[in-house]
Amino acid sequence: MKGNEAIGEAAIVAGCRHYFGYPITPQTELTEYMARRMPQVNGVFLQAESEIAAINMVYGAAGAGARAMTSSSSPGISLKQEGISYIAGAELPCVIVNIQRGGPGLGSIQPAQSDYFQATKGGGHGDYHCIVLAPNSVQELVDVTVESFDLADRYRNPVLILGDGALGQMMEPVEFRASVATVVEKPWAAVGMKNRNQPNIINSLHLKADEQEQHNHKLQARYAAITASETRCEELYTDDAELTLVAYGITSRIARTAVEKARGEGMKVGLFRPISLWPFPSDQLFSTASRTKAFLTIEMSAGQMIEDVKLAIRCSKPVYFYGRYGGMIPSPREIYHEIVKIFDGKGGR
Known part of the structure; x- marks a missing residue:
């Protein structure tokens, strides 16, 4: 399979049923693939009016407990940064795919790795981190995509798959090893009052400074746990x-x-x-x-x-x-x- 399409199928295998995206070279095939496949698995595909809209749709779906994904390439990921910061602040799991292209600016449509700082040093505002995974083959794209949904749910944190135009466009043999998606209970999800005494509220706003500091302490403890358990080389x-x-x-x-x-x-x-x-x-x-x-x-x-x-x-x-x-x-x-x-x-x- 082509790398972009393999990511899409792997996401479906992992239980992703909500995809929100916007076309941009060299990842457009992923969006096209999800447009075709999501209706076949009773999923939701929506081509948003912009990258900004797409990441906020991910925020909403993830807040309701769904396994949700978006994808883009470098300039599009730049537009998503505010939403990614909101998602991290709200402690929501999701998967974001960046198939990098040359920059800065609109740059070229050829492969690059110049989004490393953006991916690993935050990208948006505030003290937050995405888990960032960088595969080097189409098979590893598949394996990492499946694992990313599990990691996102385990740590209630966005996971960023950092690829590039070469990986997205190349074709290699792949094997889809997982057949049953992991089912994760999400008692924190905003799904209404059914079987609940109090509503769940998804939010990243803490107007009192001491409350915001405590929230940041909580996030930093989580990042320390991720660092201790999830390094790969x-x-x-x-x-x-x-x-x-x-x-x-x-x-x-x-x-x-x-x-x-x-x-x-x-x-x-x-x-x-x-x-x-x-x-x-x-x-x-x-x-x-x-x-x-x-x-x-x-x-x-x-x-x-x-x-x-x-x-x-x-x-x-x-x-x-x-x-x-x-x-x-x-x-x-x-x-x-x-x-x-x-x-x-x-x-x-």
Whole structure:
């Protein structure tokens, strides 16, 4: 399946029956797929009048206890940020998909990874976090999508799937492993007064400063629990690596090809792939710093994840960077040449 369509089917497998979106390249196929499939499973598909309207429809459906999803690409996700902050403040579970494209502004329609800061550092206002997951294959898009609905319900928090135009458009074999959606009781949902003595109220407004502070303490405790339990990463050849590449998403697959070539020529190179971008797998990456001599961060951006890499290793080792941006995709050959430059002592930071 094409990545975008695989996300849609995986969401349906996970029990999503409410989708609200707006078309934008390179994720429009996901919206088209949901338009066709949702009526077939007695679900709700609605193409909103704008991205702003779509995220607020997600707010309403999630507040009523439904498994709800929206998707967009970079400029559209920017428009959703206020609503995402409201959803996080109201402690509502939902899944948001960003199939990134080049920027800033309207940018290009080609793949990019320049929304990392927006995804992992909040994006909207206030002290909040989305759980951010970054798959690197169509199969992993499927698996992550199913898991995202469970994580959202478990922590009553939005989950953001951060893909890119390459993953959204590419076709690969997929297997849908889950057959029965997880059923989660939601006694907090706003569903009327049936079997209740008091109505549930969904809200993110706390006019008294002390109440708002207590609410933030509650959220921060939840984020600490997520950080303790939900970090994810993959390591390749890091046990003996003198140079460790750090890359996520589609870029990690390109980097792996370069790593394999370098190791075939005797260079001890490893690969560290963060799968959860928030929470970032800082402890796992720090443990590799005791074994490796340097890091090379590869991104389809001007350098955003590199800040988390430096923080994670506590600036204990050199961190080099190679990036392409605006919609350009690095090639394995380019990354291999960067590896060679570092081993030759000619790499720049």
